[in-house]
Amino acid sequence: MKKDPRFYLRLFWSTFTLSACTFGGGYVMIPLMQRRFVIQYGWMDEKEMLDIAAIAQSSPGATAVNAALLVGYRLAGLPGALLTILGSVLPPLFLLSAISLFYQAFRSSGWVGAFLWGMQAAVGAVMVDVVVGMGMNLIKAKKLLPVCIMAGAFLASCVFGLNAVWIILFCGALGALCALLRKKRERPQEEESA
Numbered sequence: 001m002k003k004d005p006r007f008y009l010r011l012f013w014s015t016f017t018l019s020a021c022t023f024g025g026g027y028v029m030i031p032l033m034q035r036r037f038v039i040q041y042g043w044m045d046e047k048e049m050l051d052i053a054a055i056a057q058s059s060p061g062a063t064a065v066n067a068a069l070l071v072g073y074r075l076a077g078l079p080g081a082l083l084t085i086l087g088s089v090l091p092p093l094f095l096l097s098a099i100s101l102f103y104q105a106f107r108s109s110g111w112v113g114a115f116l117w118g119m120q121a122a123v124g125a126v127m128v129d130v131v132v133g134m135g136m137n138l139i140k141a142k143k144l145l146p147v148c149i150m151a152g153a154f155l156a157s158c159v160f161g162l163n164a165v166w167i168i169l170f171c172g173a174l175g176a177l178c179a180l181l182r183k184k185r186e187r188p189q190e191e192e193s194a
Contacts, residue, residue: 015087029064
């Protein structure tokens with residue numbers, strides 16, 4: 001992929017428009033980024049986007065900004081990261097600045113309250129779509145461990161009420177253990193082929 005000024009403009013404009021048209025934070029923005037950067041532009045593959053989503057969600061800070069930073073860095077290094085952060089932060093900054101000027105009018109408006117209530121349903125639907133889509137991709141790739149981890153994390157959170165911090169720590173430790181075991185299994189094969 002050629003990294004000319006048009007590429008950087010498209011990268012910035014993509015994150016800017018996604019951020020401007022997305023309500024619900026990173027859980028909604030990540031699948032839209034996946035559609036834009038993986039399916040539409042073909043700049044990344046599905047596995048890279050899944051890894052970015054996992055890192056963005058487990059890192060401190062806003063998930064949407066974390067994901068934008070990682071996508072930008074992956075595609076264009078430090079300049080790409082700066083552009084995607086700027087693109088993802090500017091729309092909420094403008095919107096919140098405008099809302100703060102008219103806060104009293106927004107607070108007492110029944111229309112605004114109804115609109116926000118409706119947006120909660122839409123955000124829920126998009127989140128279900130993301131989970132089902134990612135789960136189906138993992139099942140198609142015959143990766144049962146990540147599917148079991150996803151189902152276990154859901155049960156631990158929703159059924160047993162376990163704090164998300166403990167779930168993230170456990171899943172991170174399990175992922176590190178799996179990576180170490182995979183590396184250990186690959187090492188003897190590399191030595192045999194050498």
